[in-house]
Amino acid sequence: MLSKKVLERIKLMKPFYMKNELKSIYSWKELENLLNLRPFINDRRIRFITEKEKFFKWKAGGWLTDLNSYPPDILDEEIRKSVCILIDCSRVNKKINLIAEQLENLLKKPVDAHIFFSLCKDKSSKKGIGKHNDKSDNLITCVEGIFNVKIFIKDNIVIDKLMKKGDIVFIPAQTDHQITSITDRLSISFPIANNNLDLFQSRKWISI
Numbered sequence: 001m002l003s004k005k006v007l008e009r010i011k012l013m014k015p016f017y018m019k020n021e022l023k024s025i026y027s028w029k030e031l032e033n034l035l036n037l038r039p040f041i042n043d044r045r046i047r048f049i050t051e052k053e054k055f056f057k058w059k060a061g062g063w064l065t066d067l068n069s070y071p072p073d074i075l076d077e078e079i080r081k082s083v084c085i086l087i088d089c090s091r092v093n094k095k096i097n098l099i100a101e102q103l104e105n106l107l108k109k110p111v112d113a114h115i116f117f118s119l120c121k122d123k124s125s126k127k128g129i130g131k132h133n134d135k136s137d138n139l140i141t142c143v144e145g146i147f148n149v150k151i152f153i154k155d156n157i158v159i160d161k162l163m164k165k166g167d168i169v170f171i172p173a174q175t176d177h178q179i180t181s182i183t184d185r186l187s188i189s190f191p192i193a194n195n196n197l198d199l200f201q202s203r204k205w206i207s208i
Helices: 003-012 028-035 071-076 094-107 123-127
Strands: 017-018 044-047 083-084 114-118 138-143 149-153 154-163 167-169 177-181 185-192
Touching: 003 017, 003 094, 003 167, 017 154, 028 114, 094 185, 149 167, 154 167
Parallel strands: none
Antiparallel strands: 017 167, 044 083, 083 114, 114 185, 138 167, 138 185, 149 154, 149 177
């Protein structure tokens, strides 16, 4: 899924942007199906980026295997108010699992996939986390929609791009960046661990 050209750029461990490199690795419909798989949507996997921390309570009924999974009525309301992150998603489909495997083979470090999405209409909520940096290196691809990405080196903007479907950007660890949704947005981030090398999981894909 990742071309040799992209893999060679990643090995340099410098920020870069490339247009139209990863298409059709995920979809809104796949996300919809995942959001309706209640055991997956628990308080450890999904995060809502809001200015104030929220606490939710609900009755746990039915045949639930995880009492901390969000009821669909609460989830449907909250995903329309903020940028949302779903973690531990490197096996949500075969294509994403393959990309994680390529990166692990290249860098000898464990990789996850985080699904970011925004359905909110409030402009202030589209800013997400704001300017920040991460402990992990990150390869980010725009799956659907449009968002702006800015990357900073010593407070100077070195990359300022509108990300569209298929575009990718690589952000080394500890590099300041800011992502702002322009439209409804669906993106996949592949974080590459630098401080915990015991996180590898099997990339075997079960076929039936």
